[in-house]
Amino acid sequence: MSGPGTGSLLEVEGLSIDFPTRTRTVHAVRDISFSVGREKVGIVGESGSGKTMTGRAVLGLIRPPGIVTARRMDFDGIDLTKLSEREYRRIRGNRIAMVMQDPKFSLNPVMTIGRQIDEAYRVAAGAAAGAARRRTMEMLKAVRIRDPERVYKAYPHEVSGGMGQRIMIAMMLVAEPDLLIADEPTSALDVTVQMQVLAIVDDLVSQRGMGLMFISHDLNLVASFCDRVVIMYAGQIVETCRASELHKATHPYTRGLLASLPRVDQPVERLSTLVREESWKTEPGVDARNL
Amino acid sequence: MPATSDVSGADMALLISHLDVRFGRGEEAVHAVRDVSLTVRRGESFGLVGESGSGKSTVLRAIAGLATDWTGRIAVDGEDLGRKRSKAFYETVQMVFQDPYGSLHPRHTVDRTLSEPAKIHGIGNVGGRVEALLHDVGLGPEFRFRYPHQLSGGQRQRVAIARALMLEPRILLLDEPTSALDVSVQAEILNLLQRLKHEHGLTYILVSHDLAVIAHMCDRLAVMNAGRVVEEMDVDQLRRSQPQHNYTRQLLNASLGYDRDKADSLLTFD
Numbered sequence: 164m165s166g167p168g169t170g171s172l173l174e175v176e177g178l179s180i181d182f183p184t185r186t187r188t189v190h191a192v193r194d195i196s197f198s199v200g201r202e203k204v205g206i207v208g209e210s211g212s213g214k215t216m217t218g219r220a221v222l223g224l225i226r227p228p229g230i231v232t233a234r235r236m237d238f239d240g241i242d243l244t245k246l247s248e249r250e251y252r253r254i255r256g257n258r259i260a261m262v263m264q265d266p267k268f269s270l271n272p273v274m275t276i277g278r279q280i281d282e283a284y285r286v287a288a289g290a291a292a293g294a295a296r297r298r299t300m301e302m303l304k305a306v307r308i309r310d311p312e313r314v315y316k317a318y319p320h321e322v323s324g325g326m327g328q329r330i331m332i333a334m335m336l337v338a339e340p341d342l343l344i345a346d347e348p349t350s351a352l353d354v355t356v357q358m359q360v361l362a363i364v365d366d367l368v369s370q371r372g373m374g375l376m377f378i379s380h381d382l383n384l385v386a387s388f389c390d391r392v393v394i395m396y397a398g399q400i401v402e403t404c405r406a407s408e409l410h411k412a413t414h415p416y417t418r419g420l421l422a423s424l425p426r427v428d429q430p431v432e433r434l435s436t437l438v439r440e441e442s443w444k445t446e447p448g449v450d451a452r453n454l
Numbered sequence: 455m456p457a458t459s460d461v462s463g464a465d466m467a468l469l470i471s472h473l474d475v476r477f478g479r480g481e482e483a484v485h486a487v488r489d490v491s492l493t494v495r496r497g498e499s500f501g502l503v504g505e506s507g508s509g510k511s512t513v514l515r516a517i518a519g520l521a522t523d524w525t526g527r528i529a530v531d532g533e534d535l536g537r538k539r540s541k542a543f544y545e546t547v548q549m550v551f552q553d554p555y556g557s558l559h560p561r562h563t564v565d566r567t568l569s570e571p572a573k574i575h576g577i578g579n580v581g582g583r584v585e586a587l588l589h590d591v592g593l594g595p596e597f598r599f600r601y602p603h604q605l606s607g608g609q610r611q612r613v614a615i616a617r618a619l620m621l622e623p624r625i626l627l628l629d630e631p632t633s634a635l636d637v638s639v640q641a642e643i644l645n646l647l648q649r650l651k652h653e654h655g656l657t658y659i660l661v662s663h664d665l666a667v668i669a670h671m672c673d674r675l676a677v678m679n680a681g682r683v684v685e686e687m688d689v690d691q692l693r694r695s696q697p698q699h700n701y702t703r704q705l706l707n708a709s710l711g712y713d714r715d716k717a718d719s720l721l722t723f724d
Contacts, residue, residue, distance in 0.1 A: 209636040210607070325506060353505035353663065354708035355720050362717035380636060387711030423641035425670035427693060427706070433648070434641035434670065 171198040172342050172374040173221065174452065177234035180216050180225055180398075191216045191229075193398040197451035199342065201372040203365070205385035205406060208395035209420075214378045215264070217395070218344040221376070222261050223251040239341060257287045260340035264347040266327030270319040277315035280334045287338030302333040307359050325352045332360060336367065342374040343367070350381065361388055382409065382420055391453065394420075399448035416443055466532065467625055467657040468494040468517070473526035475512050486512045487524070488681040496624075499651065499658040501668035501675035501689075503705070508678040510661045514627045517659070518549045530625065541575060548618035552630040554610035558602040564588070564613050565598045571620045587616040590653075592646060608639035612646065619654065628660045632667065644671060665709045669693060677702045 180192040192213040197204070208214045216225065221238075223246065225231050236243040238259065246254070263269045271279055280302065281295040290298065296315075303311035306329040319327060332348060343364065349357040365388070367373045379385050385392055386409040394402040394417050402414040412418060419437035475487035487509040494500040502510040515521040517528055519539035528535045530546060551557040558567055565584055572580045588597060591612040602610055611631060618626055631647070632640040644667065651658060662668050668675050669689055677685045677699065685699040697703050707716060 209638065323506070355505065355704060358708050358712060358717040358720060361712050362714060365712075365714055365717075382637070383711050387713065420637055423638045425641075425644065425666040427666050427669045427709070428695070430669070430693060433645050436641050436645065437638035 171200045171237075171453065172239055173199040173376075174235060174237045175221070175233060176236075176452070177232075178217065178220060178236065179232050180213070180220055181230045181232075183228055183230070190398055192220070193448070195395075195398075195400045195448060195451070197393055197400065197403075198453050199374045199376050200453060201368065201374050202391065203368055203375045203377055203389040203406075205389035205392045206376060206378045206395060207380065207382060207385050207392055207420075209380060211397075212395040213398040214395050215346055218261060218346050218376060218378050221344060222255055222259055223248075224261075256283060256335075256340075257338050258340055259342045259344065260335040260338060261344040262328075262331050262335045262346065262348040264350070266319070266324065266331045269331055270327060272319050274318075275315070276317055276319060276322070276330055280330070280337055283334050284337045298337060299333075302337045303330070305336075305363055306330070306333045307356065308333075325356055328352055329356070329360060332363070336363070339367075339371065340373065342376065344376045344378070346378045347380070348377075349384075350379070357384075382424065386410070391451075393451045397444045399444075400451050401443060401448060403449055403451035415440065465495045466493055467496045467498070467530070468492070468500075468659065469527070469529040469532075470513070470517070471527045473513065473516060473524060473528065475509070475516050475521050475524045477521075477523065486521075486681055487516065490526075490678075490681075490683050492676055492683070492686070494657060494659060496657055497655065498674065499660060499672040501672035502659065502661045502678060503663065503665060503668050503675055504678035505663060505705070507680075509681040510678045511629055513678075514549065514629050514659065514661050518547065518627055519543070544571075544623075545575060545621045546623055547625045547627065548621060548623040549627040549629065550611075550614050550618050550631050553634055554607050554614055555602075555634070557614055558610055560602055563599050563601055564593075564605075567613060568617050568620055571617065575621055577621070583620065587619055590619070590650065591616045592642075606639075607635050608642060611635065611643055615643075615646065615650070619650070622654070624655070625657045625659070628658055630662055631660070633662065633664065640667075647671070665692065665706060677705065 175198065176196045178192060178195050182189040182191060206214045206217060219225055220231050223243065233244055277299055280299040284290055284295045284298050300311050300315065303314055308314050308326065308329060314322060322330065328348065335343060349360055352360060364375060368375050377385065377389055386406050389406040392404055392406045392409055393400055394414065396416050402412055402417050404412060412421065422435040423437055425434055471491045473487055473490045477484045477486055490513060502513060504510045512521055516524045522537055568584045568587060569580045572583060584598065585595060588595065593609060593612055605613065632643050635643060650656065660668065660671055669692055672689055674688055675692065676683045679701050685697060685702050687697065695706060697706060704720060
């Protein structure tokens with residue numbers, strides 16, 4: 164597969180994630196199918212909808228007792244369901260990277276930021292120390308860090324949350340992955356910084372043909388940023404559409420979410436709240452593969 | 455800054471004039487709030503909007519007595535506040551914090567969390583009030599003896615709101631009360647806050663980074679950047695997209711969604 168727009172980078176069919184507990188089994192994700200090409204796919208849902216678990220499963224990061232089953236999970240011709248832990252390590256960070264939600268828990272607290280990004284690049288590209296340092300500085304500048312020299316030498320606790328998040332993004336992008344899974348990557352950022360960081364990711368998709376799985380709860384952002392949207396509820400995909408057509412969504416859950424957002428340009432006396440139907444959990448999910 | 459003199463003393467719930475807040479001393483000192491002046495009328499909802507580091511939360515914390523190193527004037531109901539807050543102050547002003555996971559004691563039941571302010575202030579009929587307030591914030595009596603870990607984020611924020619109302623304050627300081635919540639839960643909490651405002655005749659000072667939330671909740675707002683108020687306006691001006699200051703315009707634009715071309719034109723205002 165080469166060039167933007169041709170076929171899928173990631174193809175998932177019938178993915179389920181279960182967590183057995185003493186009394187019952189929690190079905191975190193229930194039989195979902197979706198694909199990601201060289202495009203921006205937004206996965207939207209509320210907390211507990213299974214969107215983060217889906218991203219983690221693709222990277223092989225669901226640990227026992229969690230059970231992952233899938234009829235198919237292919238990444239660029241590689242069958243992810245058959246990979247050993249060792250083989251997964253060669254893909255993780257290098258070909259598929261993930262930006263986690265909270266930089267506080269994703270950065271090593273006892274290692275300087277510069278060393279951590281250097282390391283990511285040296286492992287992925289087999290580069291020498293000098294080249295890695297140059298590349299790290301470039302990436303820090305690319306994510307709009309104003310004083311990269313200082314940040315290179317700083318420890319994670321010495322930078323703000325927003326900066327930590329940009330550092331995470333720099334670290335994930337330094338290896339130029341084919342697929343980036345971004346889990347609420349910008350929810351801790353100010354809107355203006357958020358726009359700038361998204362522009363960097365956007366350019367990687369449009370210019371280098373990277374695929375992006377953008378996990379978010381922010382419907383407005385996903386509608387304006389992504390190409391396609393997948394809406395998850397209670398572990399299932401309840402609806403999928405072009406991002407530009409999200410406002411025409413038909414599922415009552417999606418409609419309810421959209422209606423509960425306050426808007427600057429449309430004043431309302433009371434915000435409408437979501438009335439959840441039991442049937443949303445039992446009706447069959449939709450297939451979000453872009454065939 | 456305008457708007458300090460256009461409200462007569464009797465209607466004024468809060469007056470802030472030439473407020474400066476600093477953290478630390480000497481070279482390392484951070485000048486978090488610079489010469490901020492505001493007035494909030496009784497019964498009004500006033501919004502403070504800005505990005506992280508703009509000083510909006512610090513203004514709230516200075517009012518609440520949580521940031522102590524300030525100069526200038528803060529007056530509540532016409533009475534000037536000193537460095538230390540009296541017990542009576544907390545019967546007038548209460549605060550709701552951003553993180554419902556961090557602001558409730560994990561080993562205290564809802565009942566104990568709600569009773570504590572009443573006990574400190576020597577108010578009787580604690581049990582009755584706890585029950586009434588739980589009902590007020592839309593939680594059934596079965597929640598009374600639960601622990602925070604047994605509650606969802608929205609339920610926790612309801613408890614935090616109930617706690618703030620225990621002393622029947624007239625002014626609530628709301629610091630990003632819904633930013634940790636899902637949008638559907640946010641709608642429920644914002645509706646709850648609106649209803650409580652009418653029922654209890656409250657005055658709100660709401661800090662948020664979300665212009666849509668501010669527009670929905672507030673009558674007037676001040677936009678802060680780098681410690682200063684850059685613009686004060688009516689919510690109608692905001693709705694008509696008529697901010698005067700470039701910074702406000704950029705914030706409004708950015709909040710309308712992603713646009714590749716817009717991203718390059720963003721400026722830093724210091």
